[in-house]
Amino acid sequence: MPTLWKKAIVVPLLKTGKDPKSTACYRSISLTSTIGKSTERMINTRLNWLLEINNIMANEQAGFRIHRSTIEHIAKFSQFIKDALDNKRILTAVFIDFKSAYDSVWKENLLFKLLRSGIRSNLLQWLESFLSNRAHYSKYHILQTGLPKGDVTSCTLFNLYINDLTGELYSIPGIKCLLYADDVAFWTEVDKRKAEEKTEHTLSKALAILEE
Numbered sequence: 388m389p390t391l392w393k394k395a396i397v398v399p400l401l402k403t404g405k406d407p408k409s410t411a412c413y414r415s416i417s418l419t420s421t422i423g424k425s426t427e428r429m430i431n432t433r434l435n436w437l438l439e440i441n442n443i444m445a446n447e448q449a450g451f452r453i454h455r456s457t458i459e460h461i462a463k464f465s466q467f468i469k470d471a472l473d474n475k476r477i478l479t480a481v482f483i484d485f486k487s488a489y490d491s492v493w494k495e496n497l498l499f500k501l502l503r504s505g506i507r508s509n510l511l512q513w514l515e516s517f518l519s520n521r522a523h524y525s526k527y528h529i530l531q532t533g534l535p536k537g538d539v540t541s542c543t544l545f546n547l548y549i550n551d552l553t554g555e556l557y558s559i560p561g562i563k564c565l566l567y568a569d570d571v572a573f574w575t576e577v578d579k580r581k582a583e584e585k586t587e588h589t590l591s592k593a594l595a596i597l598e599e
Contacts, residue, residue, distance in 0.1 A: 388516040392423030395521070395535060416537035424539065430513055431540045434506070443504050444546060445553040450568030451542040460565045464572065467563065471576045479586045480574035483597060488569035489545055490533040494518045497548050504547060514544070542568065552597075559592050561585075571597070 395417035405412030435453070438444050449455035464480075471478035485491075498515055506514070521535055534541040545568065556564045556573055564573035575589045 388423070388426075388513060390520065392420040392426070393517070393521045395419045414536070417535040419535070419538065427517070427538060427540050430510070430517075431543055433510065434514075434540070434543055437506065437510075438504070438543070438547065441505060443550070445550055445566070447553045447564055448546055448550065448566045448568075450546060450566065450570075452546075457567055460567060460572075464565060464574075467574070467576075475579065476576045477579055477582045477586070478574055478576040479590065480572055481590055481594065483571040483573075485569040485571075489536055489541060492534050492545060492548055494533075497544060500547055500550070501544075504550075514540075518544075545569065555596050556593055559589060559596070561589050562593050 397415045397417055399410075399413035399415055401407050402412050402414055439453070444452065449457065449460055468478055497518070498511075501511055501514060517540060518534075534544055549566070549569075552571070553564055553566070556562050561575045561577070562573055563575070564571060566572075573590075573593055575586060575593075577585045577589075
């Protein structure tokens with residue numbers, strides 16, 4: 388990937404309904420080469436096709452995937468709640484939104500996960516180049532960690548980066564989960580007897596996994 392395509396001008400966009408006086412209320416978007424973005428879209432289409440046709444992505448992840456949406460998750464979660472009520476069980480859920488999720492991605496680990504998922508050869512080399520030596524305009528400061536915000540490939544790469552999260556959560560008996568990009572919902576349902584003790588124990592173990 389040409390070096391010039393990896394240089395970005397960062398534009399801050401105010402989040403809906405947020406205080407314009409607070410810098411924390413802005414979302415940074417990376418403006419890069421138009422030709423680079425066109426190439427990136429072609430690469431991202433190929434990457435998504437490989438991930439979907441080989442069933443690599445966890446079914447619980449609906450973010451930025453074709454024919455998937457938040458409505459699907461709402462319907463599923465609503466049904467879980469209804470089933471728990473019908474069975475006179477208590478369902479307790481935790482909703483997580485990872486702070487600065489894209490900024491905290493460890494690039495070397497992401498490349499390892501790409502390789503482990505079967506992404507090899509020219510596609511892997513292109514993605515490695517895409518992730519390395521990226522610069523934001525501020526005397527073109529080189530980004531050591533994280534994914535460029537606003538780039539179409541970043542969403543797919545982040546999904547893959549946390550793709551093993553569902554397996555880790557499911558290692559805890561009684562946990563179910565759904566994901567939409569960096570938003571995670573997980574829950575457990577128990578009988579009313581000793582509900583508080585069992586629920587706290589199960590959800591605490593799940594939170595410990597996320598903290599790691």
